[in-house]
Amino acid sequence: MIEKSRELDAADPLSHFRERFHVPKGVIYLDGNSLGCLPKATRGRMQEVIDREWGEGLIRSWNDAGWFDMAKRIGGKIAPLIGAQPHEVIACDSTSVNIFKLLAAALDMRPGRKVVLSEPGNFPTDLYMIAGLERQGLAERRLAERGELIGALDEDVALLMLTHAHYKTGELFDIAALTEAAQAAGALVLWDLSHSTGALPVDLNAANADFAVGCGYKYLCGGPGAPAFAFVAERHLGRLAQPLTGWFGHSAPFAFSDDYDAASGIEQLLCGTSPVLGLSALEVGVDLIAEIGVGRLHQKSRALSDFFLECVADHGLDLELVSPPDSGERGSQLSFRHPDAYAICQALIARGVIGDFRDPDIFRLGFAPAYLRFTDIAEAARHLAEVLESGEWQREEFGRRAAVT
Missing domain, CATH: 3.40.640.10 (Type I PLP-dependent aspartate aminotransferase-like (Major domain))
Structure with a gap:
């Protein structure tokens, strides 16, 4: 899927707008539906x-x-x-x-x-x-x-x-x-x-x-x-x-x-x-x-979230999707239910894949189309597969905390 993601990025008419935002190196930011990235012009x-x-x-x-x-x-x-x-x-x-x-x-x-x-x-x-x-x-x-x-x-x-x-x-x-x-x-x-x-x-x-x-x-x-x-x-x-x-x-x-x-x-x-x-x-x-234009942003957000589901299926992951499967019936996000959603979310964050958790059992991934790439999506799906297959989310430091943000 990495090769396909590169092809999709090469064909993306919005790809150059990523340079107008500050996206930290080593981070795949899937929480723009909580706090958007910093536009460089804001400084x-x-x-x-x-x-x-x-x-x-x-x-x-x-x-x-x-x-x-x-x-x-x-x-x-x-x-x-x-x-x-x-x-x-x-x-x-x-x-x-x-x-x-x-x-x-x-x-x-x-x-x-x-x-x-x-x-x-x-x-x-x-x-x-x-x-x-x-x-x-x-x-x-x-x-x-x-x-x-x-x-x-x-x-x-x-x-x-x-x-x-x-x-x-x-x-x-x-x-x-x-x-x-x-x-x-x-x-x-x-x-x-x-x-x-x-x-x-x-x-x-x-x-x-x-x-x-x-x-x-x-x-x-x-x-x-x-x-x-x-x-x-x-x-x-x-x-x-x-x-x-x-x-x-x-x-x-x-x-x-x-x-x-x-x-x-x-x-x-x-x-x-x-x-x-x-x-x-x-x-x-x-x-x-x-x-950028809301119409173009919506078109890309649908493509990003659909591509993530395609990547998840390619990795053979069996996840309970609680968002509508049709991208035309959901916002710019995907939410999954898992009894250990908090620990999984924390394990992903430790890898630089920042999504978020919502009580009691939802981990949520936002697809802010202004600055996300399809390669980010493919890499995020790979990290999710590795976290679930390795069981690293079970490590003590990723356990549920009393204060959840």
């Missing part, structure tokens, strides 16, 4: 912000360097990646905070309804944010399995909240179909695009989506803890009332009024002062992913 951009804009410009840079408009500008760049209009997206806060804001806003828009419907096993922060509103008496959580979600939509449901690509399995929801079903029942819909944006084509406007959030540090390569983003459909902007009424969301923040008057556009989702350093790093990653 220079951060140095410019620190030395020139902050160091020399000081407070003048809010105007001179465009800091004040960064959140809207970067949101506008993310918009085409998710099928939205530039004025419908803003880069701000974390995914968790944006979920809370849009959950509360959606409930406010559906008086008499308190149920937020989701699925068991959704990413924990999504469910935890419902619980926070529940404690205030503002929401009621309802969970239904994937095949039962449409049947669980009734006159009590204010919001359907789901993650497009499941974080553990990568299984995809049909955004358009579920949005239509929820809206037919009188509910709004909030999509979490954290494991989709920058790797999968998403068209929120075509699906008539209401709200969405997403992460900046996975496929967008914005760096650890990078600001997230939020989407609000244009039709809702005039009705939205998010609960975190901080000064940057005010219609005239520098009027310093005692009374809150929300901005009329997407900037009303802002709360506190924008994190300039984090947004600066994020913008580099967004620009690079936009340059």
Whole structure:
């Protein structure tokens, strides 16, 4: 398979983009669905912000360097990646905070309804944010399995909240179909695009989506803890009332009024002062992913994951795949179940093959197409076969630890 991987790399039209990222030597990085690699241009951009804009410009840079408009500008760049209009997206806060804001806003828009419907096993922060509103008496959580979600939509449901690509399995929801079903029942819909944006084509406007959030540090390569983003459909902007009424969301923040008057556009989702350093790093990653193109990235990610399964079969490995076998029905990842998944993952990491583990028994491999090669995939499969066949994962140092990251 190594020879085939070299042929695939030679024919890959995206292969030259790998040089635009810092990928450590001796590492096969299959965890870009948790933290993307560093774009090389980020170093220079951060140095410019620190030395020139902050160091020399000081407070003048809010105007001179465009800091004040960064959140809207970067949101506008993310918009085409998710099928939205530039004025419908803003880069701000974390995914968790944006979920809370849009959950509360959606409930406010559906008086008499308190149920937020989701699925068991959704990413924990999504469910935890419902619980926070529940404690205030503002929401009621309802969970239904994937095949039962449409049947669980009734006159009590204010919001359907789901993650497009499941974080553990990568299984995809049909955004358009579920949005239509929820809206037919009188509910709004909030999509979490954290494991989709920058790797999968998403068209929120075509699906008539209401709200969405997403992460900046996975496929967008914005760096650890990078600001997230939020989407609000244009039709809702005039009705939205998010609960975190901080000064940057005010219609005239520098009027310093005692009374809150929300901005009329997407900037009303802002709360506190924008994190300039984090947004600066994020913008580099967004620009690079936009340059490559989501369509091309998705095509390559499917090819990479399919090739990995081909390599696994060639090695004769019998692994339980929990991701959909059809690459068109999963995100840019493959997840496998094994009772010793944690130890296997640690043994691979010791060899320089970095994937990750998800409780209780899943090891997950992400295929970030912007910088991965087919030779990386063939080598990763070889290492996995050697780890499983040699039993080296049974060594004491790879045993389960109390703290799992």
